[in-house]
Amino acid sequence: MASACCPPLLLALLLLCCGAASSAAxxxxxxxxxxxxxxVEAGAPNATVVNVASLHRNSSTFGDVNVxxxxxxxxxxxxxxxxxxxxxxxxxxxLDDSGGFTAIDFVFSDYGELSGSTLSTQGHFTVSGPSxxxxxxxxxxxxxxxxxxxxxxxxxxGNSIVVVFDMYFTLAH
Numbered sequence: 001m002a003s004a005c006c007p008p009l010l011l012a013l014l015l016l017c018c019g020a021a022s023s024a025a026x027x028x029x030x031x032x033x034x035x036x037x038x039x040v041e042a043g044a045p046n047a048t049v050v051n052v053a054s055l056h057r058n059s060s061t062f063g064d065v066n067v068x069x070x071x072x073x074x075x076x077x078x079x080x081x082x083x084x085x086x087x088x089x090x091x092x093x094x095l096d097d098s099g100g101f102t103a104i105d106f107v108f109s110d111y112g113e114l115s116g117s118t119l120s121t122q123g124h125f126t127v128s129g130p131s132x133x134x135x136x137x138x139x140x141x142x143x144x145x146x147x148x149x150x151x152x153x154x155x156x157x158g159n160s161i162v163v164v165f166d167m168y169f170t171l172a173h
Contacts, residue, residue: 036164
């Protein structure tokens with residue numbers, strides 16, 4: 001009789017252990033990337049952003065559309081290692097000029113095992129403070145990526161900006 005009781009108990013312990021291992025794998029499966037976006041304003045030498053549509057009926061930027069191909073660098077210094085490009089569009093979609101919508105592909109060219117892979121993001125950016133956007137997919141080693149990114153303006157000069165990005169995501173393989 002004791003032997004008939006052991007298999008259900010053993011099965012319960014096995015399931016409990018497997019559940020704990022699965023939770024640990026989910027927790028440890030979160031990937032974090034940290035890098036810097038360097039943008040040179042339109043009109044400046046080597047500009048990386050251009051305004052492709054603008055109504056300019058008043059002082060508002062509402063309705064403006066910008067296209068960009070910005071450097072992704074390992075650090076905030078413009079001479080730090082180039083790891084890829086941030087290619088996308090930004091639409092000034094807020095009547096009060098407080099933010100807008102972006103769709104960005106982060107293309108990694110020199111980023112270790114992620115070289116040749118991309119992350120696709122979209123969402124609202126805020127001009128006055130930190131922004132959070134969705135990671136909606138990826139390619140290569142980052143296929144099936146899902147998560148979010150945070151960004152904030154680190155520095156701004158007369159013709160360039162540096163934005164720090166932190167990406168948090170999982171891969172659903």
